[in-house]
Amino acid sequence: MARRTGRRPGKQDTREVILAAAREAFADRGYDGASIRAIATSAGxxxxxxxxxxxxxxxxxxATVQPPVDPAELIPKLVAGGVDGLGRRLLETFLSVWEHPVTGPAFEALLRRAFANRVSARLVREFFAVQVIRRAMQSLGGAIDPAEVPLRATLAASQLFGLAVTRxxxxxxxxxSAPRETVVAxxxxxxxxxxxxxxx
Amino acid sequence: MARRTGRRPGKQDTREVILAAAREAFADRGYDGASIRAIATSAGxxxxxxxxxxxxxxxxxxATVQPPVDPAELIPKLVAGGVDGLGRRLLETFLSVWEHPVTGPAFEALLRRAFANRVSARLVREFFAVQVIRRAMQSLGGAIDPAEVPLRATLAASQLFGLAVTRxxxxxxxxxSAPRETVVAxxxxxxxxxxxxxxx
Structure with missing residues (x-):
């Protein structure tokens, strides 16, 4: 059999090159600061x-984070019912995801990668603080002062990450071992x- | 030069054997459950x-945890002033330790070991939740219901660990990047x- 040498990049390679450029861009400039145009340029x-x-x-x-849950499905559930119960709904969702036999280990793996690697750390931060918590807060239509949303979102993340790490x-x-209702209360x-x- | 073979265990070895037995005992049975007698037996x-x-x-x-700070020095400062300001004093102490050029990196290393290794995870837990937070709470002389101290101590640990991880x-x-006063408030x-x- 002839060995192929110097083969042209195929579909799979192009996808991977774009993904690698996207990973770097989102990690360096954050979700808001990265653009498709700049990612395309860097991927050639x-x-x-x-x-x-x-x-x-x-x-x-x-696609760069591969989170075990899709924010587009989560946000409407978190937001339904208004700002007053947001803490409880976010917490209940978070605990369900961590205690689920498939999504729980996937989240733990994501957290461990974030600990081991600077790029993963920033992607997890962008996913969690921006795509989930900040978006849920913004979907509440001005109930929370927009200027305070970023700090409030990361403070909430500090409690949720701490709970994930310690529990x-x-x-x-x-x-x-505390029952979920005890933790929620x-x-x-x-x-x-x-x-x-x-x-x- | 003659090479020494089959040398008898020296002081250093005995210390290490005891430390290894202690590490296992504290990780398996917790600080309260481990005894000097059992550790001695297991070390022979x-x-x-x-x-x-x-x-x-x-x-x-x-000696098994080698924390960057000594609880015996911390506790009196945390407790002085009574139960009302405990949250603020513990938080200010925690932030100072993390932002100190020597103890900060030492704590981060301890946390990373805890993530990587089951025994280290349990030692860090015993150190932090039992030796620091629980002891400070118990030093307040019944101001906090003793039956609730363990859960309250781990809830406080969840917030402090989450702050360390995210900040x-x-x-x-x-x-x-938020100023320390902003975080404390x-x-x-x-x-x-x-x-x-x-x-x-």
């Missing part, structure tokens, strides 16, 4: 090809304060 | 030798609620 392809393979900027971003990864007892008001309480 | 030495090398059980525990390790902005009331607030 036409922007139309990026759209052809990945769809929208949001879909391209999700599921490091397994601090008695928190690790204890933590939801703190999360809600980060969304709507006085912070200074 | 007399309990008096454990005391001779390491002092008290608490000192032996600290210092994964560097979520704008939280990572935002987070201290949430921490205080875990110590003295209604949780259900």
């Amino acid at each position: 392809v036409d922007p139309a090809l990026v759209h052809h393979y990945f769809g929208t900027k949001e879909q391209l971003f999700l 599921y990864v490091l397994r601090f007892e008695p928190l690790a 204890a933590v939801a008001p703190n999360l809600q304060r980060y969304f709507t309480g006085e912070l200074s | 030495v007399d309990p008096a030798l454990v005391h001779h090398y390491f002092g008290t059980k608490e000192q032996l525990f600290l 210092y390790v994964l560097r979520f902005e704008p939280l990572a 935002a987070v201290a009331p949430n921490l205080q609620r875990y110590f003295t607030g209604e949780l259900s």
